[in-house]
Amino acid sequence: MTKTLRIEEVRDLATRALANNGASDENAAAVAGVVTSAELNACASHGLFRIPGYVSSLVNGRADGNAVPVVEDVAPGMVAVDAKGGFAPPAMRAGRAMLIEKTRAQGIAVLGIRDSYHFAAVWPDIEPLAEADLMAIGFVNSKSYIPPWGGRTPLYGTDPMAFACPRADGPPMCWDQASAALARGEIMLAARDGHSVPETAGLDSDGNPTGDPNAILEGGVQLAFGGYKGASIAMMVEILAAGLTGGNFGYEVAEQNDFGGPSPCGECVIAIDPSRLGGDGFAWRIERFFNRITEDHDARLPGDRRIAARTRVEKEGTTIPVALYEKIAELAGGA
C-alpha cells in the first residue's frame, strides 16, 4: 500500500519529525530541505526513507540536533566548517557563502566540513554553486562497507562524489554517484521491497557474489563500481572527505558503536570560477559539447532524469509506502 504526498507535505512532515525529536528549527529546516529535494528529484533512497535514521541519531544522542556550525576562514582559498557533531546540511549552508566569495575572488577555493553527519545525496550540496555560475566537485565519505580491492574487510564507505557544471541554456548539469556499484540506500530499498540487485553489487558472508540484498546487508560486503578502478576512487574520496578535512574515515566510524543512522564523517567541496580560464564563451562551449552527447541516439546527460522528475513530482506528488508514512507521522507527533 502506498500514499502520495504533495511536496510541501513532504517538507512539513520531515521538518516536524526532526523538530519533534530534538532538532533546532534551523537544523530541522536544513535537513528537511535536502530530504524534500530528494523526493522532488525522485531519489527515494535519500528522501523520506532516511527520516527514521536521522531521528534515531537524534534520539540516541549521537548527532547533535542543536549544533551550531562554526565557519573558519583558514586560508585565502580555504574554508573550514566544524559541524560540531551536527548534521551536514546546516554546516553546508553555513559555509557556502564564504566558499562562493573566495572562489569569485581567486578563481578556486575549497571547503572542508568535519564532524558532520551526512545522510543525503550530494548534488543538493553543489548544485547551488553551479547556479552561481561556478563549477563544483563534492566528496562525502560514510561508514565502511567496501573492502580495498583484493581484500575482505570493509574499509571504504559507499563514498559518493558529485560534479556540477553551469550551462548557458538550462539548469546546471550535475552528476552524483556512489563509489559503490550500488548506493547502500538502493540495496536497502531492494531488501525492503523484495527485489534482487545485480550480482556486481556485493558479496555474501562467504565471499560469494550475490543478488540477494539481505545477504549483502547482513554480514556481506559491498563492492566498488568498476573493480579496482572504483576502489581507487573510493580511496580518493576517503582521503579528500575525511583525511583532508579532519573528519572520520569510514573504518573509524565502523569501529564505533553502530546505531544505524548517519555516519560522523567529512565532506570536501572544490569550487572553480570557469570564467577565469575558459573566458566568457565557456557556458556556450559547454552547451555545444553537451549537444554532442544528447544528439547521439539514446544518450542523455546525467541528472536529466532528476530534472525531469521535478515538474512531474511538483504536479503529481511523490509516492511512498504507507508503512513509511505512518512511521514518520508518528515521529512527527501526528499526520
Ligand code: NDP
Ligand atoms: P545512480 O547509479 O542511480 O546514478 C549515478 C549518476 O549516473 C546520476 O547522476 C545519474 O543521473 C547518472 N545516470 C544514471 N543513468 C544514466 C544514463 N543512462 N545516462 C547518463 N547518466 C546516467 O546513483 P548511485 O546509486 O551511485 O547513488 C545514489 C545516490 O546516493 C546519490 O545521490 C549519492 O550521493 C547518494 N549516496 C550518498 C551517500 C552518503 O554517504 N551520503 C553514500 C552513497 C550514495 P540521474 O540521477 O539523472 O539518473
Ligand code: PYC
Ligand atoms: O546510500 O550508500 C548510501 C549511503 C550511505 C550513507 C548515506 N547513504
